[in-house]
Each structure stands twice: as structure tokens, then as C-alpha cells.
Amino acid sequence: MxxxxxxxxxxxxxxxxxxxxxxxxxxxxxxxxxxxxxxxxxxxxxxxxxxxxxxxxxxxxxxxxxxxxxxxxxxxxxxxxxxxxxxxxxxxxxxxxxxxxxxxxxxxxxxxxxxxxxxxxxxxxxVPFAVGDYTDFYTGIHHATNIGSLFRPDNPLLPNYKYVPIGYHGRSSSIRVSPTQVKRPSGQTKAPDADAPAFGPSKRLDYELEMAIWIGEGNALGEPIPVGEAECHIAGISILNDWSARDIQAWEYQPLGPFLAKNFHSTVSPWVVTLDALAPFRVAQPARPEGDPAPMDYLAHDVSAAAFGITMEVYISTSRMREAGDEPHRLSSGPMSAMYWTAAQLVAHHSVGGCNMQAGDLLGTGTLTSGEAGGEGSLIELSQGGKAPITLPNGETRTFLEDGDEVIMTAFAEREGFARIGLGECRATIVG
Missing domain, CATH: 2.30.30.230 (Fumarylacetoacetase, N-terminal domain)
Structure with a gap:
């Protein structure tokens, strides 16, 4: 279907x-x-x-x-x-x-x-599902380009990015529902000028503005889900904040990818908005830039309405802001459609090797950055890797999250001629 x-x-x-x-x-x-x-x-x-x-x-x-x-x-x-x-x-x-x-x-x-x-x-x-497996993708091409530019200015995207949906298997046991608290993780970090790593609490704790794609009906082991049928295996969508300890990640991620920097906590919003509810808000998948390779046959499908017209927002509220009664400050806003790969392509690719998807499996989109100023999906982008502190309305500055900071993510869909609907909140506070 x-x-x-x-x-x-x-x-x-x-x-x-x-x-x-x-x-x-x-x-x-x-x-x-x-x-x-x-x-x-x-x-x-x-x-x-x-x-x-x-x-x-x-x-x-x-x-x-x-x-x-x-x-x-x-x-x-x-x-x-x-x-x-x-x-x-x-x-x-x-x-x-x-x-x-x-x-x-x-x-x-x-x-x-x-x-x-x-x-x-x-x-x-x-948490709406018993989550057996969690996979976090990297579909936000603007985020991938921004992050790559921080570390590889001359070659921000690796050669495989435009051929294969990139993802890694995350930790399902540490998924929690909003509202909640996030304990600052500890791990090994290594400063560029240090001779050896040190151990301690992360100093570069970051949020990631993502969406959660929940699997409904699964597939048998060895029987891939065709891309044209993939959406009927999606139970719905929520908001996801896949927290990152950037300093721990920088030291540990090679050669096998994220580990302790990503396994300590992921927060989901509690409500699952069905694809039936989102039917009026379907939009075309953004066209690939000229010269980009076409998707392989098993990923090729009609993308004229394959994306979701959902607006995502992220706010911050510091301890001092709450004490003063100040409203949360919006850090960024952008569309869910800022995905290089569609939700259907993620499901099809995940199962193409024969992986059996099961009800309650969670697929994260990866950080979704709009590609325009004010649409950054993480602090590492907003602060340019920590080099450009963000000034909040009360004069406080941030490069990364501090204890007591509350991060609030919201998302909604609206279109003329239809009632606006929302996905609720994904809210969590950093504790030491």
C-alpha cells in the first residue's frame, strides 16, 4: 500500500x-x-x-x-x-x-x-511503546553539512551520504518520556592539546532536534519491506530529543561510531500522531540538488507527497529565567521536511538486508536543521562549535547546556483549509 x-x-x-x-x-x-x-x-x-x-x-x-x-x-x-x-x-x-x-x-x-x-x-x-530497538538516522543534510564543516571544512559530507541512509543502533533502555530530567553524563574526553584523555562530566552537553518515527506492523526476518509499502508500517510520529555529549563523542566515535556520548538518555514526547491525522499536511520531499545521485531502485518511490509539513521549534529556559518568571526563549525553528531521505526510505533501507522490524521500534530522523539562519537543530551549530556564545534575552550566554537548563521542543502542522494540529511537547531539564 x-x-x-x-x-x-x-x-x-x-x-x-x-x-x-x-x-x-x-x-x-x-x-x-x-x-x-x-x-x-x-x-x-x-x-x-x-x-x-x-x-x-x-x-x-x-x-x-x-x-x-x-x-x-x-x-x-x-x-x-x-x-x-x-x-x-x-x-x-x-x-x-x-x-x-x-x-x-x-x-x-x-x-x-x-x-x-x-x-x-x-x-x-x-513512554508509549515498549521499545525493543532504537535506530538513529542522520537524514538532516544541512546538519550533516554543518557538523562536517566544523571538522572537515574541505569535505563536510562523506562520499556515502548521498547514496545510503546513514544510521546507528542506539540504546533503547534509556529512552524516557517528557517531561523528565537528564543527568549530565560522564566519560572520557581529550582536549586537542592534551597528551592523554581525562575522565569527568561532559562540558559540551547538547540537544538534538529530531522526530521519532514509530514502527507499527513489522516484517518477518529475511523479508524486506518495499519502499512503496513502508508507510503502512509506520504507527505514527512524535518529537525526539537525542541528547549528545559532544566532547565525549569527539574522542570515542572513531572507528565504530557513537557510544557513551549517545547512550545516556533520549527523550520522546508522549503522544503519537498518526499518519491518518497528518494526511492534510503532506508535502513534496525537497528536490535533490542537481548532480546528486538518484536513489537506488529499492529506495526509489514517488516523493511528491512523501514528506510531512511539520514545523519544529526548540526553546530554552534557564534556572535564572524561571526564577524571574521569564518566558522560554526560542532558539530555532525549522521544517521536518529538511530530510535528505524520506520516512519510507528509512524503513525500507533498515529492512532491506532482512532485518525484522517490530512494533515499537523507534527510528530517529537525526538532527533536522533548516539550512537557514535560525533553523539550527543543535547548540553545536548555533554556537559554531562553542566559538560563538549565544546571548539570551536576560544577558546569560550559552555555548552548550548548563545544569538547570530546560530544553523544550514543540512541533505542529498547519495548512489553510484545515485545523492546525500539534505533537505536544518534548521537555527535559539538565541536572548535575
């Missing part, structure tokens, strides 16, 4: 009226969105919920109110993770979303549904 499987329908009608208090016109979670997540209330069990306005709908609890296909999906959602629901594929998830949309836009359903709505402020949100 190609990406044309995901089309606009009645659930995208901007005139649809939702009876849930505060949901109508909500900038992030209107009824046209209905992202999935895992929540609990008090000491209650974890189960799937849908974000609607400032509330969370208990999905398993409304199963008896749904039609046959949607009811079966809602029962799969009666679990502490979304893995079983996602593994069932895009059809049950679509049936569930459509049925819940009908519940929330028809006033006569209110008496039966309202008891199963919880104020979001009373809910605890959890």
Missing part, C-alpha cells in the same frame, strides 16, 4: 464541532488530531488514551460504544503499551480514530463518553 493509503476524509473537516470542553479550536489537540499515548491516573493501570483538548480519553473504556472493527482495536489498547495495537497495522488504527471522532462530535454520545475523560493535568503519561 503506497502513501496514497493515507488520504483526507471526514475526520479532517475543520468545521467539525467537538462537544468536549475546551477542545474546539485547540491549537494542539483538536478533534481532528486524536493522537495516541499511554496514561495512568493515580495508582490506576496504564492503558491507551487519546488526547482531546486538555483531556485524555480512556480508549479501552469506550470500547463498548464503538463498532466492531474499532472495538477490537480499542481492546488491543487495553494494555500498558501501544505495541499490540500498532502491530495490528493501519486499518484497525484508522477504524479506531474514525469511531472516536464520531463519538466526540455527536452530542448524544456525551453522557456515555464524558465519564471516561480525564483532565490531562491529572494524568501521568508514559
Amino acid at each position: 503506497p502513501h496514497t493509503f493515507f488520504q483526507t476524509d471526514f475526520t479532517h473537516d475543520p468545521a467539525a464541532e467537538c462537544w468536549v470542553s475546551g477542545a474546539q479550536g485547540h491549537a494542539t489537540f483538536p478533534v481532528q488530531n486524536l493522537p495516541l499515548g499511554i496514561f495512568s491516573v493515580g495508582d490506576g493501570p496504564r492503558r491507551a488514551g487519546m488526547a482531546i483538548g486538555d483531556h485524555v480519553l480512556d480508549v479501552p473504556a469506550v470500547a463498548p460504544l464503538l463498532g466492531e472493527d474499532a472495538q477490537a482495536a480499542a481492546r488491543l489498547a487495553d494494555a500498558p503499551t501501544l505495541n499490540a495495537l500498532a502491530a495490528a497495522g493501519p486499518h484497525p488504527m484508522r477504524a479506531l480514530r474514525c469511531a472516536v471522532f464520531n463519538l466526540l462530535t455527536n452530542e448524544p454520545n456525551r453522557p456515555d463518553v464524558e465519564p471516561h475523560l480525564y483532565p490531562a493535568a491529572d494524568c501521568t503519561l508514559h
Whole structure:
């Protein structure tokens, strides 16, 4: 099934009226969105919920109110993770979303549904999947060029970059959900003028503005996923901050790549926005520069609507800013479409050698930098490798993150003629 499987329908009608208090016109979670997540209330069990306005709908609890296909999906959602629901594929998830949309836009359903709505402020949100495997890609070509220019000014991109999606296997056990705290990692570092490395806390701790692509239905070992069918194996998208200790990374990454500099923590936003919800916001994959090689046959597909029109933003709030009551300061903003490879190509390439993808696998896009000033996806780019400190509105400066700094990432999609939807927040604070 190609990406044309995901089309606009009645659930995208901007005139649809939702009876849930505060949901109508909500900038992030209107009824046209209905992202999935895992929540609990008090000491209650974890189960799937849908974000609607400032509330969370208990999905398993409304199963008896749904039609046959949607009811079966809602029962799969009666679990502490979304893995079983996602593994069932895009059809049950679509049936569930459509049925819940009908519940929330028809006033006569209110008496039966309202008891199963919880104020979001009373809910605890959890990592939405049991993450078996995590792969971080390097699809942001502007970020790759910027980073390469810091270390290889004459040859910023390695020869393979435009032929093969570059990635590495990350650490799934240290993935945590927003909001959270990130403990500053320690490791070996070596200054350029030092004779030997030293051990201690990272002094060049950085964020990475990324998106998370969650795998739904998997594939059998040895049976690759064709690129034209890859999107039907994607359960949805969240925000990802894949933290980096740049000084540890500089010393350890050769010859086998990232290790301790990347395994200490990755933060995801709690809500999974489905590709059905994103159907109105599909955009063309940016054209490859003239002279770049065409993708190999197993990666070649129609890219006229293969990217997502999602705007990403990153903010910082220092301890002093919070004490003074100052608003977080926006550091950068850019589009998710700043990817050299599409989401479908990432899935196809990951599986082409026979790797069996499984529900809950997480693919990171890599840092997404827009290619324009103000669109840098990391501090190492903003501060030019630490040589150009950033001055914040209150006079503080930063080259890399300090203890007490809070990093807030947001993302949203909007297009004329459709309701704006958001992906929520990915928020974490650095602690010593």
C-alpha cells in the first residue's frame, strides 16, 4: 500500500464541532488530531488514551460504544503499551480514530463518553511503546553539512551520504518520556592539546532536534519491506530529543561510531500522531540538488507527497529565567521536511538486508536543521562549535547546556483549509 493509503476524509473537516470542553479550536489537540499515548491516573493501570483538548480519553473504556472493527482495536489498547495495537497495522488504527471522532462530535454520545475523560493535568503519561530497538538516522543534510564543516571544512559530507541512509543502533533502555530530567553524563574526553584523555562530566552537553518515527506492523526476518509499502508500517510520529555529549563523542566515535556520548538518555514526547491525522499536511520531499545521485531502485518511490509539513521549534529556559518568571526563549525553528531521505526510505533501507522490524521500534530522523539562519537543530551549530556564545534575552550566554537548563521542543502542522494540529511537547531539564 503506497502513501496514497493515507488520504483526507471526514475526520479532517475543520468545521467539525467537538462537544468536549475546551477542545474546539485547540491549537494542539483538536478533534481532528486524536493522537495516541499511554496514561495512568493515580495508582490506576496504564492503558491507551487519546488526547482531546486538555483531556485524555480512556480508549479501552469506550470500547463498548464503538463498532466492531474499532472495538477490537480499542481492546488491543487495553494494555500498558501501544505495541499490540500498532502491530495490528493501519486499518484497525484508522477504524479506531474514525469511531472516536464520531463519538466526540455527536452530542448524544456525551453522557456515555464524558465519564471516561480525564483532565490531562491529572494524568501521568508514559513512554508509549515498549521499545525493543532504537535506530538513529542522520537524514538532516544541512546538519550533516554543518557538523562536517566544523571538522572537515574541505569535505563536510562523506562520499556515502548521498547514496545510503546513514544510521546507528542506539540504546533503547534509556529512552524516557517528557517531561523528565537528564543527568549530565560522564566519560572520557581529550582536549586537542592534551597528551592523554581525562575522565569527568561532559562540558559540551547538547540537544538534538529530531522526530521519532514509530514502527507499527513489522516484517518477518529475511523479508524486506518495499519502499512503496513502508508507510503502512509506520504507527505514527512524535518529537525526539537525542541528547549528545559532544566532547565525549569527539574522542570515542572513531572507528565504530557513537557510544557513551549517545547512550545516556533520549527523550520522546508522549503522544503519537498518526499518519491518518497528518494526511492534510503532506508535502513534496525537497528536490535533490542537481548532480546528486538518484536513489537506488529499492529506495526509489514517488516523493511528491512523501514528506510531512511539520514545523519544529526548540526553546530554552534557564534556572535564572524561571526564577524571574521569564518566558522560554526560542532558539530555532525549522521544517521536518529538511530530510535528505524520506520516512519510507528509512524503513525500507533498515529492512532491506532482512532485518525484522517490530512494533515499537523507534527510528530517529537525526538532527533536522533548516539550512537557514535560525533553523539550527543543535547548540553545536548555533554556537559554531562553542566559538560563538549565544546571548539570551536576560544577558546569560550559552555555548552548550548548563545544569538547570530546560530544553523544550514543540512541533505542529498547519495548512489553510484545515485545523492546525500539534505533537505536544518534548521537555527535559539538565541536572548535575
